[in-house]
Amino acid sequence: MLLGEYAVLDGAPALVAAVDRGVACVVTDAPGRQIVTPGDDRFVAAALAEIEAPPGRYAFSDWRPVPSDTKVGLGGSSAATVAAVVAGLARRGGRAPDPDHTYAIAREVHHRVQGSGSGVDVAASAYGGICRVERGLVHPLSAPALPEPVVVFSGASAATGPRVQRYLSHLPHRDRARFVDASRALVEAFPRAPAQTLDAAGRLLASMAEAAQIAYWTDAIDVLVTLARAHGGGAKPSGAGGGDIVVALFSSDRARSAYIEAVEDRGFLCVPISISPGAALISAD
Numbered sequence: 001m002l003l004g005e006y007a008v009l010d011g012a013p014a015l016v017a018a019v020d021r022g023v024a025c026v027v028t029d030a031p032g033r034q035i036v037t038p039g040d041d042r043f044v045a046a047a048l049a050e051i052e053a054p055p056g057r058y059a060f061s062d063w064r065p066v067p068s069d070t071k072v073g074l075g076g077s078s079a080a081t082v083a084a085v086v087a088g089l090a091r092r093g094g095r096a097p098d099p100d101h102t103y104a105i106a107r108e109v110h111h112r113v114q115g116s117g118s119g120v121d122v123a124a125s126a127y128g129g130i131c132r133v134e135r136g137l138v139h140p141l142s143a144p145a146l147p148e149p150v151v152v153f154s155g156a157s158a159a160t161g162p163r164v165q166r167y168l169s170h171l172p173h174r175d176r177a178r179f180v181d182a183s184r185a186l187v188e189a190f191p192r193a194p195a196q197t198l199d200a201a202g203r204l205l206a207s208m209a210e211a212a213q214i215a216y217w218t219d220a221i222d223v224l225v226t227l228a229r230a231h232g233g234g235a236k237p238s239g240a241g242g243g244d245i246v247v248a249l250f251s252s253d254r255a256r257s258a259y260i261e262a263v264e265d266r267g268f269l270c271v272p273i274s275i276s277p278g279a280a281l282i283s284a285d
Contacts, residue, residue, distance in 0.1 A: 001014065001015075001016050001120060001121070001238045001239045001247075002014075002015040002016060002017055002130075002149075002190070002198070002238070002247065003015045003183070003186055003187050003190055003197070003198070003201050004016075004120070004133075004183055004187055005205060005237075005238075005239060005240065005241075006164070006167045006179070006183075006205065006208065006240075007179060007180045007183035007184070008118040008120060008133065008134075009118055009164065009167070009168065010176065010180045011134070011135050011180070012134070012180045012181075012183045012184045012187070013132050013133065013134040013184060013187045014118065014120045014132070014133050014134070014187070015130060015131070015132055015133075015141075015187060015190060016120040016121065016123060016124045016130070016131050016133060017124060017129070017130045017131075017146075017149070017275055018124040018125060018127070018128040018129060018130075018131075018275065018276045018277070018278055019074060019124075019151070019273040019274065019275065019276055020064060020273060020274045020275075020276040021063070021064050021065070021066060021074050021271070021273060022062075022063045022064070022076075022079040022083070022125065022276075023060055023061070023062060023063055023076060023079040023080040023082075023083045024060070024061050024062075024063040024083065025044075025058055025059065025060050025061075025083040025084060025086075025087040026058075026059045026061075027056045027057065027058055027059075027087050027090075027091050028056060028057045028059070029055075029056060029057070030055065030056050030057035031055060032055050033048060033053060033054075033055055033056065033058070034056070034057040034058065035048065035058050035060070036057065036058065036059040036060065037060045037080075038060070038061060038062065040077070041060075042113050043077045043080050043081045043084070043109070043110060043113050043114075044058070044060055044080050044081065044083070044084040046081075046109050046112065046113050047081050047084035047085050047088065047105070047106060047109045048084050048088050050085075050105060050108075050109050051085060051088045051089055051092075051105060053084075053087070053088030053089075053091060053092065054088070054091050054092050056091055058084065058087060058088070060080060060083065060084070062076075066153070066269075066271050067269070068153060068269060070156070070157045071157040071244070072153050072157070072244065072245060072271065073153075073157065073158065073238070073239055073243070073244025073245045074151075074245065074271075075121035075124065075125065077110065077113075077114065078106070078110055078119075078121035078122045078124070078125050079121075079125045079279075081106045081109055081110045081113075081122065081125075082102060082103075082106045082122060082125035082126050082278075082279045083125075083279060084106075085097070085102050085105050085106045085109075086102055086279045086280075086281060089101075089102075090281050095281065096279070096280065096281035099126045099127045099128075099278055099279075102126045102279060103119075103122060103123055103126040103127065103138060106122050106125070106126060107119040107122045107123070107136070110122050114160070114161060115161055116160070116161045116164040116165060117160060117161070117164060118133070119133070119136065120133045123138045124278075125278060125279055126138075126278050126279055127140050127278045128140075128276055128277035128278030128279075129141065129275060129276075129277065129278070130146065130275065132187070146194055146249075146275075147194060147195065147249050147250060147251065147256070148256065149247050149248065149249055149273065150235075150247070150248040150249070150250070150256060150259060150260060150270065151238075151245050151246075151247055151248075151270065151271040151272075151273050152224050152245060152246045152247075152248065152263050152268050152269065152270050152271070153244070153245055153268065153269040153270075153271060154218060154220040154221050154224065154237075154243050154244060154245065154246055154268070155220050155243075155267075155268065155269075156218065156220065156242075156243035156244075157243050157244060158239075158240060158241065158242035158243030158244045159240075159242075160239060160240040163214050163215070163216070163240040163241065163242060164240060166212055166213065166214050167208075167212055167214060170212045170213060170214075171208065171211060171212040172211075175208070175211055179204070179208045182204055183201070183204065186200055186201050186204065194234075194249050195232075195233045195234040195249040195250055195251055196234055197234070198234035198235065198236055198247070198248070198249050199225075199228070199229065199233075199234030199235065199236065200234075201236055202225055202234070202235065202236030202237065205236065205237070205241065209241060214240075214241070214242075215241075215242045216237065216240075216241035216242055217237075217241065218241075218242065218243060220243075220268075221237055221241070221243075221246055223266065223268075224246040224248070224263060224268065225246065227259060227262050227263060227266075228246075228248040228250075228259055231250065231255045231258050231259040231262065232250065232251065232252075232255050233248055233249055233250035233251070233255055233256070233259060234248065234249055235247065235248035235249070245271070
């Protein structure tokens with residue numbers, strides 16, 4: 001998630017990037033519908049049931065996993081939901097569904113199981129690249145000018161649902177409207193000054209979270225964001241805050257490399273990523 005957290009729930013646009021860390025599903029013949037996962041199967045089970053996936057053994061696994069014992073916060077549940085929809089529909093029809101169809105099903109399932117959320121991470125998994133998501137509609141951006149992001153795990157996992165619910169119930173309407181307008185303006189400004197806009201978005205989100213009493217800004221996040229500013233860039237939590245990852249942008253490769261060295265010297269985990277295509281069917285055999 002680059003920009004637009006929380007405000008996207010009120011119709012403001014958000015920018016989200018698909019990264020090359022995700023979920024794979026291998027389907028083989030088996031009686032009935034069998035599901036194998038390394039952990040939580042709620043999302044994939046609901047997705048396969050929703051599309052009435054044919055019999056088979058649906059084995060899910062992390063694709064290019066991050067070397068961490070805790071959840072990093074790269075949208076794994078959304079990736080798994082999209083993978084289940086693609087695998088199940090492909091099993092039935094022999095080819096991958098188009099992104100629009102995949103997104104519509106996976107978004108509804110993910111929201112139902114999680115109980116909240118905007119679906120922007122589902123859009124990233126379904127469409128790939130960088131997408132602008134507004135009122136549930138997805139607009140893939142062609143060849144956006146974006147410096148290579150730095151993704152850093154803050155060292156702690158965080159739950160999205162409770163924070164979203166607090167935003168929806170605890171922020172006064174007038175403050176929420178001002179926050180949404182400011183967030184929209186930052187999304188529009190982003191292509192002209194990505195690093196500076198990212199930093200401004202972090203400040204805006206921190207201010208909103210304080211007003212809504214959302215546990216958003218942690219000591220680790222403060223270190224990562226302060227270091228980015230010291231190296232001439234911008235950074236912010238990606239997603240609901242409270243932990244998970246921080247994303248940073250810099251205007252030069254030299255500044256980017258210096259930042260990575262500085263955060264790794266302090267014991268943080270940098271997660272190498274590239275902007276990735278969306279869900280794909282490797283083989284229908």
